């Protein structure tokens with residue numbers, strides 16, 4: 001028992017020191033770091049600090065005493081997380097002990113002075129059930145997502161910046177069975193899977209001499225050799241897209257990730273373009289056909305002008321059409337009825353569009369509960 005206690009103390013104490021020293025440097029924003037209603041803190045130089053509350057941006061009166069204090073603070077974070085932040089490496093991704101995600105850009109790249117965005121994850125106990133309470137999804141669509149995970153569909157969660165992709169991927173990945181061995185790959189650890197057999201891998205930037213970089217693609221190769229039942233990748237941003245597609249089509253079913261794109265067909269084209277960034281060349285038609293057969297379900301999320309996040313589309317991806325076009329097969333969507341004139345809130349509802357899942361027979365064969373009624377559109381739906 002004692003050695004375990006000592007080990008826990010060893011792990012805890014550096015974090016405690018880290019937290020205290022951050023508090024000291026970032027005292028002026030400390031109240032926001034403790035406020036669960038604040039989802040993001042944005043520092044645009046020492047005296048221009050904004051926060052996001054309930055999806056809306058607000059300027060604060062907080063200020064750093066001077067530019068050096070702010071610089072000292074971000075250098076302190078860099079030191080604790082073992083990253084290099086200087087003129088040659090003026091950008092940094094990091095994670096604070098409370099799980100917040102930090103991105104820093106130094107001048108002269110950042111013209112306002114040291115610029116920092118701190119994404120807080122106060123709400124990171126989000127679940128599909130909570131998303132229903134928030135009106136981000138309805139019950140039948142949520143049930144369908146659970147089935148997609150159980151049926152080991154390859155899923156991409158897509159959306160714009162801050163649209164809730166990572167949060168949604170977390171909710172989706174929470175549906176993975178506890179019996180599965182899950183390998184999670186991220187640039188900067190944000191996902192919080194609860195399953196007991198989860199292996200978390202994190203990329204690493206190069207050192208000051210440009211050595212030792214370990215990218216998503218490297219970790220992906222490792223993941224495939226670590227006997228995964230499931231691979232979850234935080235976000236696809238570049239040439240690793242091709243590795244992902246190849247894994248998805250070569251028996252690693254039930255793989256999931258996120259991608260920055262606004263509409264489902266845009267998502268497929270983004271994956272195609274990112275795959276071209278890899279060093280392997282492939283004819284466009286072959287690449288497209290790989291995208292179409294690898295990605296089975298696209299869940300699209302969006303941030304609306306009232307600050308809410310909603311799932312706007314759930315679609316299947318069919319094989320390429322004869323003339324080589326992507327074919328999206330929509331199942332659910334959000335019908336936007338505009339903003340309420342008094343509250344400003346987005347009105348509307350999630351609806352089915354009248355298509356049955358293509359893999360319905362397989363779902364039935366597996367004995368999972370599914371009702372064709374979930375997929376019936378409302379009587380006034382006209383396509």
Ligand SMILES: Nc1ncnc2c1ncn2[C@@H]1O[C@H](COP(=O)(O)OP(=O)(O)OP(=O)(O)O)[C@@H](O)[C@H]1O
Nearest residue numbers: 039123134136160161162163164165166167168309
């Ligand atoms: N359904 C939701 N309802 C309300 N708030 C949400 C919802 N989903 C996410 N959020 C909040 O929105 C913010 C952005 O979420 P998240 O980090 O998941 O977005 P993202 O699309 O992954 O962002 P990025 O593009 O920066 O990676 C977080 O503060 C999160 O708590």
Ligand SMILES: [Mg+2]
Nearest residue numbers: 165166167235
């Ligand atoms: Mg994200």
